[in-house]
Amino acid sequence: xxxxxxxxxxxxxxxxxxxxxxxxxxxxxxxxxxxxxxxxxxxxxxxxxxxxxxxxxxxxxxxxxxxxxxxxxxxxxxxxxxxxxxxxxxxxxxxxxxxxxxxxxxxxxxxxxxxxxxxxxxxxxxxxxxxxxxxxxxxxxxxxxxxxxxxxxxxxxxxxxxxxxxxxxxxxxxxxxxxx
Numbered sequence: 747x748x749x750x751x752x753x754x755x756x757x758x759x760x761x762x763x764x765x766x767x768x769x770x771x772x773x774x775x776x777x778x779x780x781x782x783x784x785x786x787x788x789x790x791x792x793x794x795x796x797x798x799x800x801x802x803x804x805x806x807x808x809x810x811x812x813x814x815x816x817x818x819x820x821x822x823x824x825x826x827x828x829x830x831x832x833x834x835x836x837x838x839x840x841x842x843x844x845x846x847x848x849x850x851x852x853x854x855x856x857x858x859x860x861x862x863x864x865x866x867x868x869x870x871x872x873x874x875x876x877x878x879x880x881x882x883x884x885x886x887x888x889x890x891x892x893x894x895x896x897x898x899x900x901x902x903x904x905x906x907x908x909x910x911x912x913x914x915x916x917x918x919x920x921x922x923x924x925x926x
Contacts, residue, residue, distance in 0.1 A: 759848030
């Protein structure tokens with residue numbers, strides 16, 4: 747199945763100031779999350795951002811906040827954002843497809859993805875915009891999620907599937923501003 751902008755929501759999991767420095771290749775992961783959030787915002791895909799115990803782990807990276815002014819921000823205590831129920835009043839509950847990125851891939855991203863998949867959502871996890879402290883844990887999480895019917899994709903796969911075709915003014919704008 748292809749990702750479709752009209753049916754999608756971008757769910758960004760726990761890209762927080764206290765956790766980011768511990769993530770393997772954390773700056774690259776954050777940069778890719780910011781890039782994807784920018785594409786989503788430009789294409790009018792709703793964005794939902796979670797924060798896990800922000801009083802202890804810190805709030806969302808300010809660079810990400812700068813590109814997601816219209817995003818819905820929710821706090822959570824469970825590793826799975828779905829388990830907390832904090833997603834029920836967001837675009838996640840309204841959209842059939844959930845594109846997920848963030849940290850940590852083997853904990854909060856994976857548990858959220860699995861629960862959303864079990865709830866009947868079409869779930870896509872963006873590999874180059876998801877990370878863990880240990881890359882071996884990240885890789886195991888991607889393998890496990892695939893075995894449960896979750897598609898593991900790249901940021902450009904998301905962007906090009908959301909755009910659907912080239913030659914349009916929107917494609918030229920996104921290509922100029924984001925795709926390098």
